[in-house]
Amino acid sequence: xxxxxxxxxxxxxxxxxxxxxxxxxxxFEDYQQQxxxxxxxxxxxxxxxxxxxxxxxxxxxxPKLVPKRKMDTVDGRxxxxxxxxxxxxxxxxxxxxxxxxxxxxPEDYYKDWLKVAQEESYHFELLSNYLTGIGxxxxxxxAHNSLWEMVEKTKNDPLARMALVPRTMESRGLDxxxxxxxxxxxxxxxxxxxILEVILNDEVGxxxxxxxxxxxxxxxxxxxxxxxxxxxxxxxxAPTLRGPFNIEARRAAGFTDRELEALAITNN
Numbered sequence: 001x002x003x004x005x006x007x008x009x010x011x012x013x014x015x016x017x018x019x020x021x022x023x024x025x026x027x028f029e030d031y032q033q034q035x036x037x038x039x040x041x042x043x044x045x046x047x048x049x050x051x052x053x054x055x056x057x058x059x060x061x062x063p064k065l066v067p068k069r070k071m072d073t074v075d076g077r078x079x080x081x082x083x084x085x086x087x088x089x090x091x092x093x094x095x096x097x098x099x100x101x102x103x104x105x106p107e108d109y110y111k112d113w114l115k116v117a118q119e120e121s122y123h124f125e126l127l128s129n130y131l132t133g134i135g136x137x138x139x140x141x142x143a144h145n146s147l148w149e150m151v152e153k154t155k156n157d158p159l160a161r162m163a164l165v166p167r168t169m170e171s172r173g174l175d176x177x178x179x180x181x182x183x184x185x186x187x188x189x190x191x192x193x194x195i196l197e198v199i200l201n202d203e204v205g206x207x208x209x210x211x212x213x214x215x216x217x218x219x220x221x222x223x224x225x226x227x228x229x230x231x232x233x234x235x236x237x238a239p240t241l242r243g244p245f246n247i248e249a250r251r252a253a254g255f256t257d258r259e260l261e262a263l264a265i266t267n268n
Contacts, residue, residue, distance in 0.1 A: 004031060004038045004110060008099040008117075015053040017089060017128070017138055021121045024092065028118040031111075038110060041103050052093040052148065057139030058086060066144050071183055078136045080180070081192070085127035086143040087173070088199075091120040091206075094151045094165055102158040105213075112209045119202045126195045146239075153236050159217045163229050164238045166210020172241065173203050174249040204253045211254035226258055 007027055014020040030036045069083060070076025095117035099110050128138045147169050154161040181196040218225045232238070245263055255263075 001037045004036045005100040008096045012051055012093055012096040013049045013053040015055055017055055021125060024117055024121050031114060055139055058143040060145045061142045063144040067141050079141050081131055082141045085138050088120050088124040090147045092117055095120055097151055109213055116206050123199050160232050160236055162210050162214035163232045164236055166207050167214055168238050171207045175246045204249050207253035226262055
C-alpha cells in the first residue's frame with residue numbers, strides 16, 4: 001500500500017501539468033477508497049527533486065512584467081484566464097507541499113489538504129480546457145511566482161504557512177473573484193461566469209481550512225492569533241492586504257470579527 005505524504009511529494013515533483021492533475025485525482029480516489037496509508041511522523045530526503053515540478057512554460061517573470069489583463073479583446077481576456085489558471089496550478093502545488101512537508105499533525109489536517117489539492121486540480125482543468133477551446137493553453141503567456149515564493153519562505157514553520165499562504169495570499173481571491181465574475185457577466189460570458197462561481201465557492205472552503213489549522217496551532221501553543229499574525233506578516237515580509245474586502249466571504253471562511261477589524265485598521 002502506498003503512503004499519502006510520500007505520494008504527495010512525488011506528485012508535487014511531476015513536471016507535466018496534466019500528468020500532475022491525473023495522478024492527484026487518482027490519489028484522491030485511492031484515499032477515499034482507503035487504499036492509501038498515512039505515516040504522520042515520516043521525514044523525507046528530497047535532495048534530487050526540483051520542487052515544485054512545473055512545465056517549461058509559462059516563463060516566470062517579475063509581477064510587473066506579466067502581460068496586462070484587458071477585457072476589450074480576446075487576447076486581453078485570455079491573459080486574465082491564463083493568470084487564473086496559473087494561480088490554480090500553484091494552488092495544487094502548495095496543497096501538496098502542505099501534505100508532505102509538515103509531520104505529526106492530526107490526520108484530518110492531511111485529509112483537508114488533499115481535498116484542497118483535488119479541488120484546485122479541478123479548477124485548473126476547467127480553466128485550462130477553456131483556454132484550449134479558444135486557441136490558447138496553459139503556458140501561452142508569462143506569469144509570476146509570488147504565491148510559491150511565500151510557500152518557500154514558510155517551509156520550516158507550519159504556523160507561518162497557514163497564516164501567510166491560505167489566510168493571506170489565497171484569501172485575496174475571496175475579494176477579487178466576485179469583481180472579476182461581474183466583468184464576465186457584463187460581457188455575457190456564461191461559461192467563464194459559471195467557472196468563477198465554482199472557484200469562489202470552493203475557495204471559501206480552502207481559506208477556512210487554512211484558518212482552522214492556523215487557529216489549531218495557535219491554540220496548541222497558547223498564542224493569540226491576531227497578535228502572532230501581525231508579527232508573521234512583518235517577519236516574512238508578506239504583502240499588505242488591500243481592500244475592498246469581501247467581508248461576507250471572509251466571515252464564511254472563518255475570519256473573526258476581531259481579525260476583520262484588524263484588516264480595516266491596516267487599510268487606513
